[in-house]
Amino acid sequence: MSDTKSIRFIVVPYRKNKDGVLQPGELRQASTEFGAVRIAQSMASGFAGIAAYEVLVDEEDGTMDAPRVLFQEGAIPAMAE
Structure with missing residues (x-):
């Protein structure tokens, strides 16, 4: 069985909703670490x-x-542990 996992670089914007809770926006993908930053x-x-x-x-x-x-x-x- 081949390994089906790969490394990806993503950017996640966050907005606050009307209650002030952070909500993730649309993910953007980048081809490199530098590009994501x-x-x-x-x-x-x-x-x-x-x-x-x-x-x-x-x-x-x-x-x-x-x-x-x-x-x-x-x-x-915060990220879940």
Whole structure:
């Protein structure tokens, strides 16, 4: 059986809803770590918070594991342990 996991770089913007709770926006994918950081930096001023992550994605079911923060600015929810 082949390994179906691969590393991906994603950017997640966060907005506060009417109750002040952080909600994730649409994920943006980048091809490199540098690209993810650059995208996050350019989007940061338009959101309550933003983060760029390196994640391990299971290609069969789409689940994401082992997030590593590459960049964050503003209000970001805590990651579950």
